Amino acid sequence: MDIQYALLGYLSWQPFSGYDLKKLISESDLFYWSGNNNQIYNSLVDLYKRGLVSKEVQLQESLPSKKIYTITQEGRAELHRQMLAAPELPDCHNNFLIQLAWAGDLSPEEIDTLLASYEEEISVQLRMRQVRAGVQPASDPGSEARQPIPNRTAREQYLWQKIAENMLAQYQHELDWVRQVRSDLSASTGWTGCAWRALDEDQS
Amino acid sequence: MDIQYALLGYLSWQPFSGYDLKKLISESDLFYWSGNNNQIYNSLVDLYKRGLVSKEVQLQESLPSKKIYTITQEGRAELHRQMLAAPELPDCHNNFLIQLAWAGDLSPEEIDTLLASYEEEISVQLRMRQVRAGVQPASDPGSEARQPIPNRTAREQYLWQKIAENMLAQYQHELDWVRQVRSDLSASTGWTGCAWRALDEDQS
């Protein structure tokens, strides 16, 4: 349950409703999230049961009533405990690599088409995330980087920036990798269209 | 269900038992896997129901009987269809980044301890995977790179090598990143132990 940790983290800044938290999490690239609310509302109920947050219902005229959650002392203690926990290794589920692993029997053209569409997807994703992270393409002066919650400490801002850089660099690396694989493969079919095929048939 | 795809992939090489497949998958770094067998045996049953593999029971004296699975024509067709499917984006679950996101209130020493233990874990993992992938530390002539199934085509071998490089590079990048963050943070507490603290208290 790492979504709970994220919820508790946001609530350590200020009280929020479930709806607010949903938006914060869906707008942030840090939290991989299915996009549906069920998990957040259930987690909040659970946090409440465990006494880590308190709840206050705000009635609104002609709008559904809000539930404002506030972090408790126990919540802050739990958050602090989690902060110091032994770090986990990242686990990356890259289905494309699995797909590629068995793609050796495809024709060079088919493989290249596959790699090209992966390259395109990664590059779109990278650009999207760059924009959201406030990386501007050197021109385009308008549109400031989004700053959802200001007034954080300098160290915290530094950490958030480094986290964003980490994730962007991963997409960048993936893009460089796929481009390199494509150029390798096209180079080797380039010299000798049948060199690969000859090798292949040699061993099969 | 990407484990099924991997199973079908291995079975496209040659027939295997569930136990064999379990070992292949657990020894390979490509497939993130909980380490338990349930998923594999169930997936094989499912593949069998869908007619993608056939099954043959081999009785052995004084050993449990084996079930040897062989890929069918429909299985090969399905594998080929999956090969050409639209690639998915990688989804990386890096819990450490989430942990770090809320660690801004820790003391510089506590953050560095946290980063140091992450660095250690990544570096251990990287070395382990380098060894398994056959990357030798320039000395140490013995111990060849493991080659579970030889007789693959040259293109396939190239792809598997690139896949391994991709994953190693990701760990390497993670290691570089955490080292850079550590040196940044220690540098800024170095010049002025209280510069950070002053900034922090300014804004809180």
Place this chain on the structure above:
DNA sequence: CTTGTCATGTAAGAGGTTACATGATTCG
């Protein structure tokens, strides 16, 4: 005498996804 290998499975539970449900209001 305990641990590991061979070889298969069941059962329970945690976790996450998809879809459905409500109902007023505002914007194009």
Place this chain on the structure above:
DNA sequence: CGAATCATGTAACCTCTTACATGACAAG
């Protein structure tokens, strides 16, 4: 008139993880 926003939730489902179960044999 249809779609999006605000705001919360339920129910069914699928996947994955954890733990348990068997039973002979070999190695330290």
